[in-house]
Amino acid sequence: MERALSWLVLGLVGITGGAVYLSGQTYDESLFGLDPASLASVTPARLPVNTIVVVPAGPTRVGARPRQTDGAAGVLASVSLPGWRTLGDVEGFSPTNLYEKINGRAEQYISYDFVGLTYRGLATDDGTRFIDVYVYDMGTPEGAFGIYSVERDPDAEGLPLGRRGYRSGSSFFLWHGTYYMQVLASDADDALTAQTRRVVEDLLQSLPDAGSTVPGLALLSAAGLVADSEKYYANNALGFGFLTHTWSADYQVDDVRVTVFVSTQADDAGADAVVAGYRSYLDDFGAKITVSPGPGGTGESLFGDMDGYYDVILRQGSRVAGAALLEDRALAEHVAARLLPAMVTDGRDGDG
Structure with missing residues (x-):
């Protein structure tokens, strides 16, 4: 009897195992098929070429959009290209949550008095x-030019887009009034460049540029200026912590390229602090400092000799102009006499 029961149990196990085996050889779509509905809200993953903006790893929340960015939100809501679709809603970010979109770089934008970011993604219908x-x-305009200038690719050729712009691959970067725009493409080829440029041109037509000039750019003399070398630093200009609100540009002096700067302070006390900071820097490096009156007997001129490297500083009123680490004394004297005086008095017209 026991032997019979044992054989019966073994038989049932065999039958069950066989059924499981046969079932495993049959494709069941309900087990392995993708539910299209579950993909409808998923944004395809991609890594745009030349992307400067760091996209956060987690989902991005839509922040409270400041009133000033409502115009950009409306424009981006209507952005479209034939054969393309939008990826989600227009997103807005304020100074309090900008880090969610460009983590690691938000503080730099905020230092330029950032107001708000408006973002939208587009994809081809096939998602490629x-x-x-x-x-x-x-x-x-100062803040927009500033962040554009410090992020600019120095090797990229400028384009007549907005007030200033350039292309890197199929991506475009431009300064337009109070706006800094990045239109970033996932690949680099002529067809995608044409599509990206179309988006850029739509933005320029739809977003206003009040046309106000930028006084800081007017302080950078035109003679000898290297094109597209101008920059505006809100803080830490050229690596000096004491240089704030500073404009800089490169100049070609014979066969030497020289970087000069002018710090524009709110008052004489601010300029005093800049000069004091520069004196401290020169003292730290054991420089021999020569102090003399500025041009016309006004202001103050500093000449720092650091055994083969020379710094020149010219201060007048609330402005401080200068050049650092020049490798030739005659060159330093030329810069002090020919380039700096115009920067602490009058210069050329700013971009408008």
Whole structure:
């Protein structure tokens, strides 16, 4: 009896195992098929070529959009290309949550009095190509130019887009009034460049540029200026912590390229602090400092000799102009006499 029961149990196990085996050889779509509905809200993953903006790893929340960026939000809501679709809603970010979109770089934007970021993504209908549109409202033309200038690719050729712009691959970067715009493409080829440029041109037509000039750019003399070398630093200009609100540009002096700067302070006390900071820097490096009156007997001129390297500083009123680490004394004297005086008095017209 026991032997019979044992054989019965073994038989049932065999039958069950066989059924499981046969079932395993049959494809069941309900087990392995993808539910299309579950993909409808998923944004395809991609890594745009030449992307400067760091996209956060987690989902991005839509922040409270400041009133000043409402215009950009409306424009991006209507952005479209034939054969392309939008990826989600227009997103807005304020100074309090900008880090969620450009983590690691938000503080630099905020130092230029950033107001708000408006963003939208586009993708081809087949999901193989992407364009990311970032419109930064910096509040003033100075702030927009500043962040554009310090992020500019020095090797890229300038383009007549907005007030200033350039292309890197199929991506475009431009300064337009109070806006700094990045239109970033996922690949680099002529067809995608044409599509990306179309988005850029739509933005320029739809977003206003009040046309106000930038006084800081007017302080940088035109003679000898290297094109597109101008920069505006809100803080830490040229690596000096005491240099704030500073404009710089490169100049060609014979066969030497020289970087000069002018710090524009709110008052004489601010300029005093800049000069004091520069004196401290020269003292730290054991420089021999010669102090003399500025041009016309006004202001103050500092000449720092650091055993083969020379710094020149000219201060007048609330402005401080200078050049650092020049490798030739005659060159330093030329810069002090020919380039710096105009920067602490009058210069050329700013970009408008």
